[in-house]
Amino acid sequence: MTDFQSIADRFEIDALRGEFTDAATMRDFDRFTALFTEDGTWQIPDAGLEFTGRADIRAGVERAQGFWEVFIQNTHAGSIRVDGDTASGRTYVSELGRLRDGSSHQNYALYHDEYRRTPEGWKFTSRIYQVRYIDTSPLLGTAPPAR
Numbered sequence: 001m002t003d004f005q006s007i008a009d010r011f012e013i014d015a016l017r018g019e020f021t022d023a024a025t026m027r028d029f030d031r032f033t034a035l036f037t038e039d040g041t042w043q044i045p046d047a048g049l050e051f052t053g054r055a056d057i058r059a060g061v062e063r064a065q066g067f068w069e070v071f072i073q074n075t076h077a078g079s080i081r082v083d084g085d086t087a088s089g090r091t092y093v094s095e096l097g098r099l100r101d102g103s104s105h106q107n108y109a110l111y112h113d114e115y116r117r118t119p120e121g122w123k124f125t126s127r128i129y130q131v132r133y134i135d136t137s138p139l140l141g142t143a144p145p146a147r
Contacts, residue, residue: 009082012122013115017091020124021075027065033058037116037123044129070143071097078110085117086125093129096139104139107131 016035023032033054036042042057043050051060065071078090091113096106114126 006082009087009117009122010080013080013082013087013089014077016115016122016124017075017111017113020127021073024061024065025071025073029058029062029065032061035124036127037118037125040124041126042124043127046129046131067099067101069098069100070139071095087115087117087122089113089115098139098143104136106135106137106139108133 020032020035023029023035036054036057038054039052040054040057041050041052042060049060049064051057073093073095076092076094078092080089081087091111093109093111094107095109096104098104109129109131112126112128112130113124115122116125
C-alpha cells in the first residue's frame, strides 16, 4: 500500500472505530451518535435491536447503556476495504459487564461495518453486531465507586 490517501483513509476509519468504543464505554451518547451518518443504522440482531438515523441511535444507546452497572468494550483490529468514498470492514470485539439486575455478561463478537466519507470525515453508515460467544457466569470482581 503506497497510496498516501489509502493509508490516510484506513487510519481515519480505524480512529472512527476507536472513537465508537471510547464513546460507548464513557457513555458519551452525543459523540457516539455523531459517528454515524444522518441515515446510519446500528443493529444488534441477537438482542433484537435495530436503530436507524441519529435520533434513534442516540435514544437506543442511552437506553441500552442504562441497563449496565459496569460496561467495558475492547476492540481489536480487523479488516478495512476502501473503495473511493465508501468502505467496508470488520472490527473484533470483547465486552464484559454486569447489568443492574445483577446478571453478568461477557462476549466475543464482531462488527460488520459500512463507512462513508463525509465533509466531517469518515462515518458509519451501518454497524451490525454479531455475537460469536457468550458467557453469563457471574463476574466476581467489583467496580470502584464512580468519581
